[in-house]
Structure formats: structure tokens, C-alpha cells
Amino acid sequence: MTGAVLHGLTAVVLRTGDDDPPVTIPRAPAREAAERELSDPAYQENAPSLLQRALNRFWEWVDDLFTAASGATPGGGLGLFVIIIAVLALIAALWWRLGTPHRAPSSSPALFDDRPRTAAEHRAAAEAHAAQGHWNQAVQERMRAMVRSLEERALLDPRPGRTADEAAAEASQTLPTHATELQAAAQSFDAVTYGARTATEPTYNRLTTLDKALTQTRPTLTNTPQGPPN
Template identity: 65%
Template sequence: MLRTDGTTVLSLTRSSDEPPLTLPRDPAREAARRELSRRMYHENDPSLFQRALNAFWDWVGDLLDTASHAAPGGTFGLVVIVLAVVAVLGALWWRLGTPRRQPTSAPALFDDRPRSAAEHRAAAEAHAAQGHWSQALQERMRAIVRALEERALLDVRPGRTADEAAAEAGHALPGHTDRLRAAARDFDDVTYGGRSATEQAYHRIADLDRDLERAKPHLATATTHSTTRQGAAG
């Protein structure tokens, strides 16, 4: 009990005829602090980790509460915004695929023993028959480049990339430049970008392969390639 003169009265049951014990305020506060600091009063206190976790969730709750008041429509509006953001992120992941570290330079188009264009086409068709469109697309692009080398429209050069092959082939077959570049991009996306090819993408590159077989090269470019090869042979 607190008196008006600033002293604290502690009523301790001693006997009915004795007056209560009176202590000044500061000593009484110190005595209470010492009493409450005893271990027996803190056995069930939460751990430091639990207190930190509770503080974190309190902060999250305050943040969401503030956001719900700021968002149009309150809590319902906040939920709609969060779902919209999740939907956008999901669409981006589906469209772009899992991010992967890009190589500092594009690896070579051919990475195994030399094979003919016919062998690459056969491998592509075998993969396509099983629905393995990524492997089918890769083999069909290799078939295109190998066929151009067999026709002497490209020099046989180990280490050539798909982009380089498309650029060089575009000089000999200028009418197919855009399709060659698109095929090289598809090849790089599948081989080094971690994306999966579709059936439509495979059929586009297969159609390009068939069209290139019938295409007539630009005369000046073909002559230049032939002269270069003859000079190298001499």
C-alpha cells in the first residue's frame, strides 16, 4: 500500500495487534526487484531464440497490417496484390526457365566424333520419334551445318559455334539468313540456356534443313569458297 507521504506500507501478517511494517519507496522497490530476479520466477521464460522469433513475427504482423491499410481494399486488396505478384513471377519462370550461369563464350557446335549430315538427321528423327524435342533440335542443327560443309558452302572448321555457322552460311544463302539465325538462337537456348525445345521449334528447323538442301547458293560466295579451298589445297 502506498501512502501519500511517499512511503510504502507492506502488510505482513504477524499478529492482529501489531502495526504493519512500513518501508521507504526506494528500498521497497529494490527488495521487490531482487525478489523477482530469483531463478524460480524465470524458469518458464521463453529462450533468446524464441524471443527473437516472436519479435520477428510481431514485425511481420505490423508490416502486413500497415500494408493492408495502405492497399486499396484493405486486407482483401493486399491478398489480391500478393497473388498477382506470385502469378507474374510464375509466368516469368515458366517463360524464361530456371536461371543458369551463362558461359563466357559459346562452346563448339560439335562436341563428339565427326558424323555426316545423314547421321545427324537420323539421330534427330530418332529423338523426335520419342518426343525428345531438345535433343532432336540439337541434332538437326548439326545436320544443317554438316550438310553445308559437305556442299563446300562452309569450310570445315573445328570449334565453330552455331551463331558463327549461321552468320557464315548467310553469305552463301542470303535468302535464308534470318531463319539460320533463328535456328542458331534456338540451338543456343536449348544447349546452353537450359530451355526445353518444343515440337514446333523442331519442325521449324527440320523445314529449314529441307529447304537448304534445295537452295542454290549465291554464285559469287560459292566461287570465293571454292577458290579458298583450292588455294589451301595447293
């Protein structure tokens, strides 16, 4: 620019030549002239965009925040860095241990949620998942195989909407020697299906062993009182 805009002066004094008297412009016309000059698009070509200005303000705020935090933290910036790493490590450990947070269901959903399948079909699906290391699905299918097998043997009445816990409790009445294992199997099913837990190979192996044991166990029938002799 060939001249300077002086803000706050009552007038702008311009000199037209060495021998000419100075020209005094009142403040209001001078301000309007300056605004017209600065509104020229040539001055806006290199100005940052609105997004860039917002980003600049954000990073300035982040820098001020970390500067203030490091000043209040023992050890300064290094101490703040160590604390941040420790917090992130704690969050990662909790995430790995507890899994993705899920809202607990108000009641346990049904054990079977698709078309009816035989116990053999559920066992085949369980073995296929186990072969690929998909232990959650393998545990689910093995539990369904056990319950379906008990229904096929008439040890459980086929009932839509039955939960794993209900099936275990009902089966324990006719197979009391396996009551503890049945409850543990139902808990494993609920943990991986509704509790966001991750099953392991030993968990699947325990259900497989129980499934085989149930097929070889004779049910305990309720004794029917005998009538008086004739």
C-alpha cells in the first residue's frame, strides 16, 4: 500500500507535494475510504478460510490446555505424558477384560432363535465353528445341541421361548448327577451370548464332554407310589 490507515485519529493528513499545504480529511470519510480499500478482493485472496481459522483456534486451545496441564503436573510435560499413557493403558485393559459394553437385557432371551434344527445339526454346526476357532458360536451351538437332545429323548418338553437357565433347571430334575455341570453350561451360554464375554477352547470342551455324558446317562424317574395289594 502507498499509504497507511490510522485508526482512532480525528483526521488523516495527506501531503500532495513539497510546497503544497497538507490536505486534512475528516475521520468519517477517512474510515469509509479505508473500508472501501480493504474490501478489495485482492486483500482476501490469501486470507485463511473459515474452516482454517476454526482449526487454528482449536489447536491454539489444545496447546493452551496442555501447557496449563503440564504446568500443574509434577514433572511438567513428561509427567503429563506418562499420566496420559497410564490412563490409556487402563482403559485398554478394562476394555479387553470386560469387552464392549452392552446394555443388560431385562430378561434372558430364548435359547433357540431360528428355525427348528435337530441335535445332530446343532452338533455339526458346533464342530464347524470349533474347527475355525469361533468359540463363542461353538459354545452356543453345543448348548443348543444338548437341550435339543434332551427334548428328542422326551426328558424335556419342547417349549418355544425356553432360556438356557430354564432348560438347565428342568433337566437337573431328571439328571441330578449333572445338575452342577448343566448350570455351568447355561452360564457359559449366557456369558457369550448376552454378556459380551469371549469363550475359549476349554469352555467348549467342557460343554462337549457334558453333551456326551448326558447322552449316556439314564434319567432318574420319580417313584410312583404303589397301590395296596389285592
